Amino acid sequence: xxxxxxxxxxxxxxxxxxxxxxxxxxxxxxxxxxxxxxxxxxxxxxxxxxxxxxxxxxxxxxxxxxxxxxxxxxxxxxxxxxxxxxxxxxxxxxxxxxxxxxxxxxxxxxxxxxxxxxxxxxxxxxxxxxxxxxxxxxxxxxxxxxxxxxxxxxxxxxxxxxxxxxxxxxxxxxxxxxxxxxxxxxxxxxxxxxxxxxxxxxxxxxxxxxxxxxxxxxxxxxxxxxxxxxxxxxxxxxxxxxxxxxxxxxxxxxxxxxxxxxxxxxxxxxxxxxxxxxxxxxxxxxxxxxxxxxxxxxxxxxxxxxxxxxxxxxxxxxxxxxxxxxxxxxxxxxxxxxxxxxxxxxxxxxxxxxxxxxxxxxxxxxxxxxxxxxxxxxxxxxxxxxxxxxxxxxxxxxxxxxxxxxxxxxxxxxxxxxxxxxxxxxxxxxxxxxxxxxxxxxxxxxxxxxxxxxxxxxxxxxxxxxxxxxxxxxxxxxxxxxxxxxxxxxxxxxxxxxxxxxxxxxxxxxxxxxxxxxxxxxxxxxxxxxxxxxxxxxxxxxxxxxxxxxxxxxxxxxxxxxxx
Amino acid sequence: xxxxxxxxxxxxxxxxxxxxxxxxxxxxxxxxxxxxxxxxxxxxxxxxxxxxxxxxxxxxxxxxxxxxxxxxxxxxxxxxxxxxxxxxxxxxxxxxxxxxxxxxxxxxxxxxxxxxxxxxxxxxxxxxxxxxxxxxxxxxxxxxxxxxxxxxxxxxxxxxxxxxxxxxxxxxxxxxxxxxxxxxxxxxxxxxxxxxxxxxxxxxxxxxxxxxxxxxxxxxxxxxxxxxxxxxxxxxxxxxxxxxxxxxxxxxxxxxxxx
Numbered sequence: 035x036x037x038x039x040x041x042x043x044x045x046x047x048x049x050x051x052x053x054x055x056x057x058x059x060x061x062x063x064x065x066x067x068x069x070x071x072x073x074x075x076x077x078x079x080x081x082x083x084x085x086x087x088x089x090x091x092x093x094x095x096x097x098x099x100x101x102x103x104x105x106x107x108x109x110x111x112x113x114x115x116x117x118x119x120x121x122x123x124x125x126x127x128x129x130x131x132x133x134x135x136x137x138x139x140x141x142x143x144x145x146x147x148x149x150x151x152x153x154x155x156x157x158x159x160x161x162x163x164x165x166x167x168x169x170x171x172x173x174x175x176x177x178x179x180x181x182x183x184x185x186x187x188x189x190x191x192x193x194x195x196x197x198x199x200x201x202x203x204x205x206x207x208x209x210x211x212x213x214x215x216x217x218x219x220x221x222x223x224x225x226x227x228x229x230x231x232x233x234x235x236x237x238x239x240x241x242x243x244x245x246x247x248x249x250x251x252x253x254x255x256x257x258x259x260x261x262x263x264x265x266x267x268x269x270x271x272x273x274x275x276x277x278x279x280x281x282x283x284x285x286x287x288x289x290x291x292x293x294x295x296x297x298x299x300x301x302x303x304x305x306x307x308x309x310x311x312x313x314x315x316x317x318x319x320x321x322x323x324x325x326x327x328x329x330x331x332x333x334x335x336x337x338x339x340x341x342x343x344x345x346x347x348x349x350x351x352x353x354x355x356x357x358x359x360x361x362x363x364x365x366x367x368x369x370x371x372x373x374x375x376x377x378x379x380x381x382x383x384x385x386x387x388x389x390x391x392x393x394x395x396x397x398x399x400x401x402x403x404x405x406x407x408x409x410x411x412x413x414x415x416x417x418x419x420x421x422x423x424x425x426x427x428x429x430x431x432x433x434x435x436x437x438x439x440x441x442x443x444x445x446x447x448x449x450x451x452x453x454x455x456x457x458x459x460x461x462x463x464x465x466x467x468x469x470x471x472x473x474x475x476x477x478x479x480x481x482x483x484x485x486x487x488x489x490x491x492x493x494x495x496x497x498x499x500x501x502x503x504x505x506x507x508x509x510x511x512x513x514x515x516x517x518x519x520x521x522x523x524x525x526x527x528x529x530x531x532x533x534x535x536x537x538x539x540x541x542x543x544x545x546x547x548x549x550x551x552x553x554x555x556x557x558x559x560x561x562x563x564x565x566x567x568x569x570x571x572x573x574x575x576x577x578x579x580x581x582x583x584x585x586x587x588x589x590x591x592x593x594x595x596x597x598x
Numbered sequence: 599x600x601x602x603x604x605x606x607x608x609x610x611x612x613x614x615x616x617x618x619x620x621x622x623x624x625x626x627x628x629x630x631x632x633x634x635x636x637x638x639x640x641x642x643x644x645x646x647x648x649x650x651x652x653x654x655x656x657x658x659x660x661x662x663x664x665x666x667x668x669x670x671x672x673x674x675x676x677x678x679x680x681x682x683x684x685x686x687x688x689x690x691x692x693x694x695x696x697x698x699x700x701x702x703x704x705x706x707x708x709x710x711x712x713x714x715x716x717x718x719x720x721x722x723x724x725x726x727x728x729x730x731x732x733x734x735x736x737x738x739x740x741x742x743x744x745x746x747x748x749x750x751x752x753x754x755x756x757x758x759x760x761x762x763x764x765x766x767x768x769x770x771x772x773x774x775x776x777x778x779x780x781x782x783x784x785x786x787x788x789x790x791x792x793x794x795x796x797x798x799x800x801x802x803x804x805x806x807x808x809x810x811x812x813x814x815x816x817x818x819x820x821x822x823x824x825x826x827x828x829x830x831x832x833x834x835x836x837x838x839x840x841x842x843x844x845x846x847x848x849x850x851x852x853x854x855x856x857x
Contacts, residue, residue, distance in 0.1 A: 333730055336694055336713035337706060345698030348691075349684075356686040356732075427682040431748070433648045435699040437672045 037145050038152075041136075045125070045153035072114060072164040079107070083172035094250070102249035104177060104275060108199050109242055109268040111165060115200035116238035118161045119207035120362065123231050126154065126211060126308075127315045147312050154204075162200045170196070179281050191278035198297055199271040205300035207234060212307025215315060228358045232365045239369040241266070244376060255285035263289065270296060342438050343446040350450040350502045354416070357424050360503075364415045371411025374525075375404045401470060402479060402532045405463040409456070409487050410524060416455035417494040420447070420502035429504035429576055436574065440499065443574045448495055450502060456487040478545065482535055485552035490524075492559035499575045506578045599623050600645065600756060600787050605654035607640050614640045616811040617654070622789045624755075627782045629798040630791040632808035633839050638791045639679050641808070642760045645789070646676050658756060658787075672700070675754030677762050679791075681741035685734035689725055689744050690716065692733060696748045712751070719747040723770065738765035746774070757781060759790035763797060775801055799831040809839040 086103075088096035128136070128146065136146060174188035214230060215223050245266050248254050254263065263269050273289025276282040282290065339348060354360055379400045423429070436443075463483055467476035538544035600622040607615040615637040622628035632638045643649040645656055647667050656663045663670045683692060693716045703709035720726045723743040733741065742765045749757065759778070763771050778801050782788045792798050798805065799819060807815040815822060815838055819831055828834050836844070 333690075336690070336716060337703075337709040340698060340703040340706070340709045342699060342701060345695050348698075349687075349695055352687060352691065353684075424686070425682070425684050427680065428684045430648060430678060430682060431684075431696060432699065434646055434671060434674070434676050435696060437668045437700055439668075 037141055038149050041141070041146060041149035042152050042156075045150050046156055072161065073167070075110075076165050076167055076169050080168040080172045083169055083176060086176055097251075098249045100176060101272070102247060103173065105247075105249060105268060105272050107166075107169070107173065108195065108271045108275065109245070111162060111196045112199050112203045112268055112271075113238055113242045114161055114165050115158065115203045116207065116234065117366075118158065119204050120231050120234050120238070122154070122157065123207075123211065123227065123362075124358070126150075126208065127215070127311060143313060147309070150312075151308075158200060158204055159197075162196055166193070166196055177275075177279065177281075179279065184280075188279055191275055194278055195271055195275040198274065198293070199268070202267060202271070202293075202297045202300050205297075205304040208304040209300055209307055210234070212304060212311045215311040216307060220315070228361055231358075231362050235362065235365050236369050236372070239366075239373050240376070241268075243373045244380070251283050251285045254289070264292065267293070267296060341446075342442055343449045346443075346446040346501065347450045347453045350420070350454050353424055353503050354419060354454060357503075360419045360422060360424065363422065364419050367411050367415025367418065368408075371408050371415075374411075375407050378403045378407070399532060399536060401466065402535060403528075405459075405466070405479070405483055406486060406528050406532065407525075409459045409463070409483060410490055410528070412455045412459045413451065413487065413490045413494055416451060417498070420451070420498070421500065421505070422503065422507050423505060424503045426504070426506055429501075432501050432504050432574075433576060440572070440574050443501060444495075444499060447498065447500070447502060448491070451491050451495060456491050460484055460487055475539065478539060479535070481549060482552065485549065485556050486531075489552065489556040489559050492556065492563045496559075496563045499572055501574060501576075505576050599657075599659060600789060601657040602641070602645070603655045603657065605641070605644060605651045605656060607637070607644060607649070608652045614811055615644070615651075618808070618811070618813050619654075620806045620813060620816045622787050624785050624787050625782055626803040627778055627788045627790065627801050629802035629805040630789055630808070631793075631795070631798060631805055631835060631839070632791075636808045636839070637811040638808055639760055642676075642679075642758055642789075642791060645758055646674065647671060672752070673755040674758065675749035675752065675756070676758045677742075677745045677749045677760060679760040679764075681738060681745055681765070683733045683741055683744060686732060688730050688732055689720065689736065689740070690729040692744060693719070693747055693751065697751055700752050702752055715751060716747070719750065722773075723747060739767055739770070742766055743770065754786070756787045757789070759788070759792075761792055762790060763792060763794055771797075795830075795832045795835055805831065807835060807838050814838045 086099075088099075091099070128150070132146075170192055171189065174192045175185055177192065178184035178188035210230060211227075214226055218226055245268065246259075246262065248259060248263075248269070253259060254269070270289045270293035273282070273286035273291075274293035276286045277290035334348075339345070354364065382400055382403075460480065460483055464476070464480050467479055470476075471479070535545075535548060538548045602618055602620055604617045604619050605615060606613060606617055618637070618641060620628075630638055630641070640649070644651050645663075647663055647670065650664075658670055658673070661670075687695065694713075697703060697712045697716065703712045717726070720729050723746065725740060725743055725747075728736070728740065733744065736744070742762070746762065749759075757778075762774060762778075766774065775797060778788055778790065782803070790798075790801075802819060804818045805815065805822070806813055815834070817825070819834075822831075822834050823829060826834055826837060828837060
């Protein structure tokens, strides 16, 4: 096998961190489970494409629907590729392990470079294909200008546009990364990288959820919208698609030109920065340590914290703060929460702008909603992070030192969730509330928020018998449908809750009822988590898959396994 | 006393440890030897309680370890073969975490004692100046010293040392050699596994030699020497556990290189 193929294979499989995987699972299962999410989205989109029809619709309405769908598909592709680019951020350049393993071998830098580029290109291509495989054949029928030839042309235009939009986003991320690697020293680049990742995450999510929906020629050619359109690449590629599809209109031509210019510019800058960075990064890794020893600064006294609880709280906090992988994933959850907050506040502001009368008491609604939603996002995000391991082989220390009852571990984990998620979110909300509202109102809302946080934290910890970051993780075990339904239910509850809280603020009896109701709900959630957790029977969990009930004998005949 | 009674471990039909029985007594250093893949580390993991035996029992001080695993773990110090540590923690943070996990400091006064112990161990192992650096920056030898400190912190009655000399510099190696004997003299049970036969010969009172998962020798080194009429432990080991003619293999390798 040639050097290129060997390296290509290695780099492609390293796009996913195999160390997270459960011992009894294999890499193909893991990759299959990662790929299943875009394929699921694609299947849902395909169903829509199969049944959509313009019969009985006015031509303008039909055109708006079709353009809206085209824009949605392009924007979704850009979001998926953008998230992939952020998640594979660390595998873009060779890391310390690559350099130390490969540098002593007679492998040319250009072979490594091209293998890396090919692996990244393949991973990117797989992301786009997984997202569009069925719907990339169904929707072009709707977008075609007519006839079989039109359908074929629409299919070609569709795939070229999606590939170009994905390439643009990926190249843009690469260009930012490459330029930062050129301008900063390696040490500062590593530090800045995590912030750049967080920024990219926030930008992609915010733009996707908040960009305006303009799907008519009038909206796209309106002078007041041109400034905004010049900054929204998903609309550039809408114009690009129509130019390829032969269905362009004057309003879309400038956008198509901008797409081509943007794509060439992003790819050009990314290519130059990537080539330069690649060569320089290899040299810098050898010359500089990743982390310079920090001897100065404040350190926690040795005697601070003496219990199992202190050990797990500090371990959880340090892991979240110091693990880039966990930080980025947590930022994803916070970004989702933040986006939801913006959407809710935007709806509120629009209502106010339309002249709808808003009661004086309801003027504080945006802050009510923000604090409650962010509390949920932080708790859910941290709870999910607790499930993702760090340095899995090092978890032996928790097994060897398991000298407390499993219940003590579960209690310590609960304390960790409160210390790392609930309390910080509550304190930040407190600062905000006290700086905006009179103290009485701030205090009332903080009481509600504390009970709400307690309730959500106990619900999140139900059946969680793991020490944070120490149990192997098998993606795909999560019951996604239940999670989505649960999240939707929680949000509905939250919106009703905010409305009720706003009304109850002026009525002490109603407010006491609200607090009482929340307290009872929190107590019930606690009782359910503690009572039915049954941790003492099951013990603390360090492996996601239980040992097999049936022991495989592994019999073989002439070196080949015997199958039943 | 640590006692293994016909302990076996099978992985998917492959027997890694086969009916192993031996005792390691207090006040003695028991060397646990065997070629690569003979089942030494698997046995060690079973003795720690991390891994369960497929059959057989492990007893410590007259009680099966799984009857009260928590109490047993309180008395156990373990240095694993691979220096797996949390790289994002500093050396000091790691040791403090281990002390907290073991519940060594229920009161502030006890915490002060443990704190002094940690500082002392870091100083004696020459890690004090790097105690605030992340473990990811440590060399293999420094990581090994952290593992040793974590194993000694709670003054265990049973010490399981799996390749404890791996990566250590000469001075620390000499310290560890004396320390193992000192701890045994103070009544600890010490079971240690190593490929450095010269060290094992100098440190151990008795040896257990494992080959293909089975015990092929379990006696004092002096008695084995007399019985087998071989003057060195290396010779005894070669006789019992090395199947190939080492000179012939080395010649073959050299020939292969030149082919």
